[in-house]
Amino acid sequence: xxxxxxxxxxxxxxxxxxxxxxxxxxxxxxxxxxxxxxxxxxxxxxxxxxxxxxxxxxxxxxxxxxxxxxxxxxxxxxxxxxxxxxxxxxxxxxxxxxxxxxxxxxxxxxxxxxxxxxxxxxxxxxxxxxxxxxxxxxxxxxxxxxxxxxxxxxxxxxxxxxxxxxxxxxxxxxxxxxxxxxxxxxxxxxxxxxxxxxxxxxxxxxxxx
Amino acid sequence: xxxxxxxxxxxxxxxxxxxxxxxxxxxxxxxxxxxxxxxxxxxxxxxxxxxxxxxxxxxxxxxxxxxxxxxxxxxxxxxxxxxxxxxxxxxxxxxxxxxxxxxxxxxxxxxxxxxxxxxxxxxxxxxxxxxxxxxxxxxxxxxxxxxxxxxxxxxxxxxxxxxxxxxxxxxxxxxxxxxxxxxxxxxxxxxxxxxxxxxxxxxxxxxxxx
Numbered sequence: 001x002x003x004x005x006x007x008x009x010x011x012x013x014x015x016x017x018x019x020x021x022x023x024x025x026x027x028x029x030x031x032x033x034x035x036x037x038x039x040x041x042x043x044x045x046x047x048x049x050x051x052x053x054x055x056x057x058x059x060x061x062x063x064x065x066x067x068x069x070x071x072x073x074x075x076x077x078x079x080x081x082x083x084x085x086x087x088x089x090x091x092x093x094x095x096x097x098x099x100x101x102x103x104x105x106x107x108x109x110x111x112x113x114x115x116x117x118x119x120x121x122x123x124x125x126x127x128x129x130x131x132x133x134x135x136x137x138x139x140x141x142x143x144x145x146x147x148x149x150x151x152x153x154x155x156x157x158x159x160x161x162x163x164x165x166x167x168x169x170x171x172x173x174x175x176x177x178x179x180x181x182x183x184x185x186x187x188x189x190x191x192x193x194x195x196x197x198x199x200x201x202x203x204x205x206x207x208x209x
Numbered sequence: 210x211x212x213x214x215x216x217x218x219x220x221x222x223x224x225x226x227x228x229x230x231x232x233x234x235x236x237x238x239x240x241x242x243x244x245x246x247x248x249x250x251x252x253x254x255x256x257x258x259x260x261x262x263x264x265x266x267x268x269x270x271x272x273x274x275x276x277x278x279x280x281x282x283x284x285x286x287x288x289x290x291x292x293x294x295x296x297x298x299x300x301x302x303x304x305x306x307x308x309x310x311x312x313x314x315x316x317x318x319x320x321x322x323x324x325x326x327x328x329x330x331x332x333x334x335x336x337x338x339x340x341x342x343x344x345x346x347x348x349x350x351x352x353x354x355x356x357x358x359x360x361x362x363x364x365x366x367x368x369x370x371x372x373x374x375x376x377x378x379x380x381x382x383x384x385x386x387x388x389x390x391x392x393x394x395x396x397x398x399x400x401x402x403x404x405x406x407x408x409x410x411x412x413x414x415x416x417x418x419x
Contacts, residue, residue: 088372091379098386145361152357153350162390165344165357169337169364169388176365177372177382186369187284190291191358 054160055112057151060197061164062103064144066117067207069096071140078127085130085181089137092174099167106163119209131182138182141175143203146195168192243393244346248305253393254356255296257339259310260400261332262289267315268329273322278373282329285366292359299352312405326374333367334384335391335399342390364388 072093075081081089104114125132148168155161176186244250265286274282300307318328340360347353371382379385391399 088378088382091383095383095386102387149354149357149361152354158345161353162341162345163387165341165360166387166390168357168361169341170383170386172361172364173368173383176368180369180372185284186281186365187288187362190288190362191295191355192361193358194354 054155054157055107055110057155057164058103058107058110058112058160059115060201061148061151061167062100062107062115063118064147064200064204065096065099065103066115067120067204068140068144069093069100070117070120071122071137071207072096074122075127075133075137078133080127080130080133085134088177088181089134092137092177095170095174099170102163102167106160110160120207121209122207134178134182138175138178138184141171141178142188143195143200144171145175146193147197147200149192150194150196150200152194244343247347247349247352248300248303250343250346250356251296251300251303251305251352252308253343254340254359255293255300256308256311257336257396257400258289258292258296259308260313260403261336262286262293263310263313264315264318264329264332264403265289268319268325271319271325273319273325278322278326281369281373282325285329285333285370288362288366292362295355295359299355303349313403314405315403323374326370330367330370330374330376331399333363333370335396336363337367337384338389338391339393339396341388342392342396 072089076086076090076093107114122136126136127133145168148164148171151164152161155164172192178184179186179188244253265282269279269283269286297307315328317324319325337360340356340363344353344356344360347356367384368382374381376382
């Protein structure tokens with residue numbers, strides 16, 4: 001996953017402005033990262049600290065699913081798709097909404113507290129054209145796939161692993177279909193790639209209000 | 210290989226989880242007698258990958274496809290070959306003995322492009338459910354990571370082939386908001402028609418036609 005794909009080719013700069021730092025702390029709050037670790041930046045220790053908790057992992061997945069559900073809702077509301085494109089993308093929105101519900105319920109059942117839905121923002125052109133929408137969708141789906149696969153060995157409870165895997169497989173289907181719709185490669189590797197939590201949150205950060 | 214053993218987590222007490230039951234996976238309730246260990250799961254996966262690999266080798270050699278269909282199905286075949294190689298090597302590394310490729314009979318699967326794609330679609334969806342159903346028996350975290358990674362790619366294959374067939378998005382390209390697991394028995398029953406009679410399984414010759 002190339003981070004610059006999601007930043008319109010702009011390099012990722014960590015905390016070059018106070019507002020960026022605040023934004024990151026907001027994200028960190030969303031997934032429940034401790035403030036001392038936030039102060040230490042986006043290091044590996046930060047990622048592993050959070051990844052030690054199943055509830056933390058579920059809230060991380062929930063945050064990403066909230067982003068996806070919000071993104072597809074806005075994109076489909078913009079009414080820029082038609083025909084087969086629209087047919088293929090509409091169920092994706094429903095899937096992401098179902099993932100939000102399931103993850104929230106599972107967190108509650110396990111005695112945890114689901115994160116609240118964050119506010120999101122998107123670059124102005126995102127929903128102006130079919131290309132803008134679908135290309136961003138493709139990046140989000142590939143990011144989601146690597147995010148889930150990055151947690152496979154971190155989840156302690158085997159039932160949660162099964163639940164997460166059954167969602168991850170659907171994200172793989174979405175990723176492949178969107179790659180196909182945008183002229184990308186639906187099968188980029190014989191085995192899904194992984195991304196650490198810190199890497200994924202860094203890529204998703206610009207979309208948090 | 211210094212990762213925490215996944216099995217450690219199985220001692221965690223699990224509260225009644227309504228949401229988990231809502232999900233269609235039967236992972237948590239799989240038959241404990243299905244697999245005796247990691248090598249056993251890997252050999253099960255290897256059998257399915259052998260079947261898929263040979264299926265695409267024959268199908269792609271039949272010259273039924275062109276354009277995007279040809280490109281995609283060749284890429285899928287290459288993925289299955291990679292899975293066979295990776296799983297075989299892993300079994301050897303663990304000191305196990307890899308099963309041999311089964312004798313196969315794909316019947317009339319290669320009678321037309323449509324029949325090839327329809328049979329491929331069945332194989333891929335079966336593969337997705339097979340991996341999901343077997344994952345809970347894996348104890349080595351590195352093997353679990355690899356199996357999950359292969360599972361995701363099989364899901365990609367299933368979706369793309371479903372789309373090439375022009376199937377309905379829900380129920381054709383996608384199989385709902387979550388993937389469904391199948392037990393070993395269910396999977397073996399589904400692939401039995403493609404195992405040749407001399408492999409000791411059911412008579413071959415069946416194909417997904419229409």
